[in-house]
Amino acid sequence: MNPRISRATLTRLMVLAGQSPDAEICGILRGHGDAVRAALATANAAADPARRFEIDPAMLLRCHRLARRPGGFEIIGYYHSHPGGRPFPSATDAAMAQPDGKLWLIVTRDEARLWRAVAQGDMHGRFDAVAFDMPTGNRIDTSLAAVLRSGREDSWSVELEYFRD
Template identity: 55%
Template sequence: MRRLLNEARASPDAEICGLLFGSPERIDTAEPAANVAPDPARFFEIDPAALFTAHRAARAGGAQVIGHYHSHPSGTPTPSVHDADAAMGDGAYWLILTGDEARLFRSVASGAFEQVVFNQY
């Protein structure tokens, strides 16, 4: 968690992003991915190659993709309208960071989240 907060803090002009791996009960690892959004200062889009690689590895017995993380450099660690538009209701975790704080959410319905209490360290 400290690494992710430091990365978010070190990127005040663009959203950082990456994938979360683990199980429904636990986040084991967070791996960075390139933000390929046309406007990375306001949006994030995980590099599709990283997504394909992660899902292919999971199908082959590797770590399961359980969600992703991204930062809000000039906002709060809560889902934005754009985040809600992208939420699919698939149970995926959304870890949202600022340089100082992180909050975890789960996509529970199309456009809707529930906050998840978690141990950050």
Template identity: 50%
Template sequence: MAGVTISRAAAAAMLDAAAAAMPSEACGLLLGAGDRIERATIAANVASDRARRFEIDPAHLFAAHRAARGGGGTILGYWHSHPSGLAEPSATDAAMADPDGRIWAIVAGRGIRWFRAVPHGALHGRFDPIEAVFDPD
């Protein structure tokens, strides 16, 4: 199970945004290099039913791609919250995810669980759980 390293600031940003968005789902991007998440962005959730689904604002996603081309952090994956559910991917998450190896982090309560979107994953045929450790800084 290949894992990731995450900055404490990125994890705190996700937890804080999820709490502030209640009862809606919060969402954003995971930026960094290699398997090190340096920053979690907070994006507007533009889904029609924000209490049960998430959709990252396309303008936020495009801006992150532009920034990455200019030397900013690479988009390593995505995060979102499950305000009234478990910190694990749903069947809807699996249907939305490309099996591209990107990281998916799911926040529920004050916890975060980590997954990689892969073909034939253990969860819903799309996700494998991975471990995350905090950056020692």
């Protein structure tokens, strides 16, 4: 089963990325299994937020505590933006990531892609591309490689890509 991220969540994160052209936005993906139920925005605590991100440690600890509560959302991954680039992991992202299987959603104003941090990934030895499903109302688009905004804020398309098993 593919991870699930709602169109509303992706749209909101892409809009936030567009509103921050000079600094990376970041946050925590929370949910159950691989279903993203919440994307919690955090402060970017990096020394140079224009070039990298660091999740606010206090918020990360808070999310770990909340996850221990009955029915609490687990930390299933993280998101951040690449203000001047494409949503592909950088060498810096790879150096920061633990090979723990967590999801990494990378967004720009116009594109979003999902990755998984693994020990021997295809991208910089740390990340594998992940196909995901996007629920929109009563419809679910499946096995997406990316969500793309096509010019207008209300005009979207998806990129389908074949992933190896």
